[in-house]
Amino acid sequence: MDAVIPAAGRGSRLGELTADRPKGLVGVAGRPLLAHVFETAVDAGADALVVIVGYEAAQIVDRFGDVFEGTPITYVHQRERLGLGHAVLQAEPHVDGTFLLVNGDNVFAGSVEPAVAAVREADAALAVEEVSPEVATTTGVIETDGAGRVTGLVEKPADPSSRLVTTGCYVLPEDVFHACALLRPSAEGEYQLSEAVGLLVRAGYEVETVRLGERVNVNTPEDVEQASELVRGESGTGS
Numbered sequence: 001m002d003a004v005i006p007a008a009g010r011g012s013r014l015g016e017l018t019a020d021r022p023k024g025l026v027g028v029a030g031r032p033l034l035a036h037v038f039e040t041a042v043d044a045g046a047d048a049l050v051v052i053v054g055y056e057a058a059q060i061v062d063r064f065g066d067v068f069e070g071t072p073i074t075y076v077h078q079r080e081r082l083g084l085g086h087a088v089l090q091a092e093p094h095v096d097g098t099f100l101l102v103n104g105d106n107v108f109a110g111s112v113e114p115a116v117a118a119v120r121e122a123d124a125a126l127a128v129e130e131v132s133p134e135v136a137t138t139t140g141v142i143e144t145d146g147a148g149r150v151t152g153l154v155e156k157p158a159d160p161s162s163r164l165v166t167t168g169c170y171v172l173p174e175d176v177f178h179a180c181a182l183l184r185p186s187a188e189g190e191y192q193l194s195e196a197v198g199l200l201v202r203a204g205y206e207v208e209t210v211r212l213g214e215r216v217n218v219n220t221p222e223d224v225e226q227a228s229e230l231v232r233g234e235s236g237t238g239s
Contacts, residue, residue: 001045001046001047001097001098001099001100001116002046002047002048002049002050002094002095002096002097002099002100003041003042003044003046003048003049003050003099003100003101003102004050004052004088004091004095004099004100004101004102005034005037005038005041005049005050005051005052005101005102005103005104006052006078006084006087006088006101006103006104007022007023007024007034007037007051007052007053007054007060007104007105008052008053008054008055008057008078008081008087009022009023009054009055009081009104009105010022010023010054010055010056011023011026011105011218011219013219013220014026014218014219014220014221014224015221017221017224021056021059022053022054022055022056022057022059022060023055023104023105023218024037024060024104024105025056025059025060025063026218026224027224028107028218028224028227028228028231029227029228029231029232032063033104033105033107033218033227034051034060034063034064034104035064035068036107036227036231037102037103037104037105037106037107038064038068038069038071039069040102040107040108040111040112041100041102041112042068042069042071043111043113044100044111044112044113044115044116045100045113045116046071046100047071048071048072048073048074049068049071049072049073049074050073050074050076050091050094050095050099051064051073051074051075051076051104052076052077052078052087052088052090052091052104053075053076053077053078054077054078054079054081055081057075057077060075061075074094076090076091076094077090078090082185082189082190082191083185083186083189083190083191083192083193084103084190084191084192084193085180085183085190085191085192085193085195085196086180086190086191088101088172088176088177088180088193088196089177089180089181089191092177095174095177096174097174098119098124098171098172098173098174099171099172099174100112100115100116100169100170100171101169101170101171101172102168102169103168103169103217105168105217105218105219106167106168106169106215106216106217106218107215107216107218107227107230107231108169108212108213108214108215109213109214109215109230109233109234110212110213110214110234111212111213112127112169112212114210114212115127115169115170115171115210115212116171118171118208118210119171119208121208122149122206122207122208123173123200123205123206123207124170124171124172124173124176124197124200124205124206124207124208125170125171125207125208125209125210126142126150126166126169126170126197126207126208126209126210127166127167127168127169127170127209127210127211127212128142128164128165128166128167128209128210128211129164129165129167129211129212129215130163130164130165131163131165132163133160133163135165136157136160136162136163136165137156137157137158137160138156139155139156139165139166140153140154140155140156140165140166140192140194141153141154141157141160141161141162141163141164141165142162142164142165142166142209143161143162143164144162144164144209148208148209149206149207149208149209150197150201150207150208150209151201152198152201153194153195153197153198153201155186155192155194155195164209166194167212167215167217168215168217169212170193170197172197173200173205175200175205176193176196176197176200179196179197179199179200180193180196182196182199183195183196214230215230216230
């Protein structure tokens with residue numbers, strides 16, 4: 001299975017930490033953030049990494065080269081950062097079949113393999129977590145039936161009907177590329193992956209939700225510290 005890793009952003013909220021480097025090279029527990037993401041993907045069964053790069057891309061290429069722990073890497077340049085749906089679409093020529101997507105700024109405490117396993121019984125899977133109603137208004141929320149299958153996705157609802165949100169880990173069919181190509185830009189000029197997944201749901205694709213362990217979405221210096229603690233905690237338990 002291919003793994004797509006969007007890692008084109010600068011990470012402006014990280015301040016001085018990204019003044020001279022891309023977000024993916026910020027240190028987390030003594031290793032670049034992307035090293036943890038790559039490891040998560042490989043441990044879940046990925047046999048090829050497709051990395052979407054942008055800001056200071058050459059630094060990422062120089063740091064990791066063409067292979068990570070025996071797994072080949074292909075780099076794709078996202079020249080304009082126009083949202084996750086746009087980033088995913090850049091990977092289309094390099095992906096064959098159902099693929100794993102792990103955002104390049106997410107550090108997971110445990111394995112994301114349960115999301116990969118879920119597509120044995122469904123067409124796609126989204127790793128989810130529950131957030132406060134306030135947070136739900138700032139992101140895409142997921143509506144499900146009683147069995148955990150996705151029935152709809154709503155981007156930044158004023159009155160959330162659900163508190164479930166994605167965690168930056170998806171297992172998606174190739175058809176999501178066609179859905180991404182159909183997207184229209186949001187008011188902010190971005191193409192939202194959640195809307196592409198919503199198109200699949202409306203077309204009859206079965207999309208499963210999966211709850212994973214703890215994770216940190218690295219956006220601020222405080223998140224870097226939290227992610228480092230998470231990684232060290234996992235190492236200490238021998239997981």
